[in-house]
Structure formats: structure tokens, C-alpha cells
Amino acid sequence: MTAFGGFGEYAVDFYDGLLVDNSKTYWDTNKATYQSDVHAPMQALLTELEKEFGGEFGSAKVFRPYRDVRFAKDKTPYKTHCGGVIERGRGGGAYYVEVGPEGLRAGGGCFHLESDQLARFRAAVAEEIHGAALRGVLTTLERAGWEIRGDRLRTTPRGYAKDHPRLDLLQYRSVYAVRVWEPDDVLHERECFSRVRTAWRQLRAFNDWARDHVGPSERAR
Numbered sequence: 001m002t003a004f005g006g007f008g009e010y011a012v013d014f015y016d017g018l019l020v021d022n023s024k025t026y027w028d029t030n031k032a033t034y035q036s037d038v039h040a041p042m043q044a045l046l047t048e049l050e051k052e053f054g055g056e057f058g059s060a061k062v063f064r065p066y067r068d069v070r071f072a073k074d075k076t077p078y079k080t081h082c083g084g085v086i087e088r089g090r091g092g093g094a095y096y097v098e099v100g101p102e103g104l105r106a107g108g109g110c111f112h113l114e115s116d117q118l119a120r121f122r123a124a125v126a127e128e129i130h131g132a133a134l135r136g137v138l139t140t141l142e143r144a145g146w147e148i149r150g151d152r153l154r155t156t157p158r159g160y161a162k163d164h165p166r167l168d169l170l171q172y173r174s175v176y177a178v179r180v181w182e183p184d185d186v187l188h189e190r191e192c193f194s195r196v197r198t199a200w201r202q203l204r205a206f207n208d209w210a211r212d213h214v215g216p217s218e219r220a221r
Helices: 011-020 024-053 115-126 128-143 191-213
Strands: 060-062 082-086 095-100 103-110 147-149 175-181
Touching (some): 011 095, 024 060, 024 095, 103 191, 115 128
Antiparallel strands (some): 060 082
């Protein structure tokens, strides 16, 4: 496989057009651009990153470009970005990268927690050592320019005190870190690899915590 040298010149333009015309006609007409400027570079990027971040954490994959519209009100058929990930199982830590109209996005952590994962997450957060460690990891990421996001309860989780010192963390039902770089020349250059690798290295402590204290779900999706 060709070494990653950046996303193609028309990667962002392809998704700008898809935002305007999310149709099979547009997709079929521009599919060659998607393959050459988006999918092939994403696969090359993940193949290189997998050498450092894969192993016991999992193998890399590029997500399918098609949306699951079976139960969605929005029936547009195609995703308006291309994402790739290295993870053992959803929720137990992830190294994520995405290219789309907004530019380049990197992320990691617990993007979705099944009930068994959520129970383990909260049990770890409630413990002083593990909970304080997560607090420190998230604080470090925020100071480095990451945005901490996630789905949160507005109330106190059942079984925990309202005055728990880490109530804000216990309220998370998913928690992850995100960083975005607007479209620039780096997106189309070899330096993009270094940008993602540096970002993922900053996420390592967060993903290691998720791997050790949450792990993959034992429930069938």
C-alpha cells in the first residue's frame, strides 16, 4: 500500500458537495474522487498508525460510507464524513480520526457505553484512586486544547450520593475527547500523519484508563 502523504486535494470539496446533494446520483458521479482522495488516504493513514496504536488495543478499520436509515427520520443515504478507528470494542477506549467538511477531527475515550460498561465506569469513578486518575487525565486533555464531550444525566445516578466529589463524572453515560483542525494545507500533506499521531499519543492515558476499567461490553449489540 502507498504510504500516507495526506488526503487528496478534493477531499473536503467532495463532502461540501455531498452536503448539498446527498444522493446516489452525486455519489456515483464522484465516487472516484471519494476512493482516491478520501478512502485510500484514510486506509493508508490507519495502516501506519496501527503499528503504534493497534496490537492488544485492536485493529484499524475505515467506517462504511453508508448511513443506517432503517429507524432514522433523516433518510439521506451517505455519511457526510469519513471516519476510521482503532478499538477493541465500542466504549472501552478508541483512537478515532475523521475527515469531512469541517476538516480533520481526532477523538478518543468512551463514545458509547452499554449498561455493563456503564456500571464498570461508574464503579471505577467512585473509587478514589481510579476516579482521581480519570479526573487528572481529562483535565490534562482540556488544558492541551481538547474538548470533553458526552451524554450526561441531569440527576444523580442511582446508588450514589448527591454530594459525591466526582458527581459530574458519575453523571456521564458516555465521555470522550475531541479536537478539530479546520481545513488547511496540512490536511493534504505528510504532516497530517504527525498531527494525528501526536493527538492520539495525548489520548493514550484516557484510552488506557478506559481499557483497564471499562473494557468491551459483554452484551450482544
